[in-house]
Amino acid sequence: xxxxxxxxxxxxxxxxxxxxxxxxxxxxxxxxxxxxxxxxxxxxxxxxxxxxxxxxxxxxxxxxxxxxxxxxxxxxxxxxxxxxxxxxxxxxxxxxxxxxxxxxxxxxxxxxxxx
Amino acid sequence: xxxxxxxxxxxxxxxxxxxxxxxxxxxxxxxxxxxxxxxxxxxxxxxxxxxxxxxxxxxxxxxxxxxxxxxxxxxxxxxxxxxxxxxxxxxxxxxxxxxxxxxxxxxxxxxxx
Numbered sequence: 001x002x003x004x005x006x007x008x009x010x011x012x013x014x015x016x017x018x019x020x021x022x023x024x025x026x027x028x029x030x031x032x033x034x035x036x037x038x039x040x041x042x043x044x045x046x047x048x049x050x051x052x053x054x055x056x057x058x059x060x061x062x063x064x065x066x067x068x069x070x071x072x073x074x075x076x077x078x079x080x081x082x083x084x085x086x087x088x089x090x091x092x093x094x095x096x097x098x099x100x101x102x103x104x105x106x107x108x109x110x111x112x113x114x115x
Numbered sequence: 116x117x118x119x120x121x122x123x124x125x126x127x128x129x130x131x132x133x134x135x136x137x138x139x140x141x142x143x144x145x146x147x148x149x150x151x152x153x154x155x156x157x158x159x160x161x162x163x164x165x166x167x168x169x170x171x172x173x174x175x176x177x178x179x180x181x182x183x184x185x186x187x188x189x190x191x192x193x194x195x196x197x198x199x200x201x202x203x204x205x206x207x208x209x210x211x212x213x214x215x216x217x218x219x220x221x222x223x224x225x226x227x228x
Contacts, residue, residue, distance in 0.1 A: 006157075032215040043119070043206055043219030044158070089158060093215050102171055103148060103208075103217050107157030 003027045004092050006106035015115050019077040023090030023106055026071065030092040030104075035064060035075045038087045038108070047088075048075070080113045087111070117141045121207050121220035128227055133195040136223045139188055140209030147190045148208040148217055149175075149182055158206070164190065197227045 005024045013019045025033075031052040036044035050057040050064045050073070057064050063076045077084055090106040120139040128134055140147050149161040162172040162182040172182060179201075181193045194201055204224050208217040 034215065036219075041221075043208075043221050045219070046216045049215060095215075102160060102163055103210075103215070104160060105150070105158035 001026075002106070003030075004090055004104050004106040006090050006109050008109050009107070010110040010112070012112045012114060013080045015082055015113055016079045019075075019080045019084065019111055019113065021075040021077075021088050021090075021109050021111065023073050023075075024071055025073075025092050027092070027094070027104075028071070029094040031095055032093045033064070033066060033073050034091045034093070034103070035062075036089040036091060036105075038089060044089055077111075080111075082113050082115050085111055085113045117218075119207055119209050119218055119220035121205075121223050123223060124221065125224045126226070128197055128225070130198055130227055131196040132227075133193065134197050134201075134225060134227075136192045136205050136207075136225070138190040138192075138207030138209075138220060140190065140207070141218055142188070144209035144211055144218075145187070146210040146217070147184060148210070149190070149192050150206040150208065152204045152206060152222070161192070161205075194225075197225075199227045202226050 034049040035047045037047045038044040048059050048062045050066050055066050066073045087108045087110045089108045093103050094101040122137045145166050147164045150158045161175045163170050167184040184190045204222045206222045208219045210217040
């Protein structure tokens, strides 16, 4: 039973437009959410995160939105660039006693940004 | 330049052979994760250690997989005997245990023929 779901395996966007990647989760104990980016033949690299006490976090062209009532988060990339083409993984974690718990990942969404 | 180091980067082995993958976490990190990436399952958590003690290895097939941390600078993942269905990319990641971000190595691509 998947606790973190990315229902779109792929997304294609034109350069300069907005990319929106979506993620749903089922475990209400999750209190921290992250997005990772992965290029072929490399390990995932951390992109941006959000705590459950916030509903938005922005870092340059990347913004993550969290809707706790819907158990849904999204990553917005504006404007999209060809170098953003990669697989994006959503991940979630629960803290227990102040310490990081498991980091659970979705299956990823492959983003293609076309020039 | 702090990074997670995994060896080997590539491994091809015959079915039934033992495979050992190694990971050197970032110095000072006390949390280590092992993940397996497949096309069908994405990034599956296999095992998770804090301060060298296993906290969760429920994602690992116990009959053939084992994960250990002989010391704070080395984590190992062993498969014995290996099977073709074990073919995947295996990632190690480390974290500080308080901060949530985990930092990944470049992975070991395992092919079992």
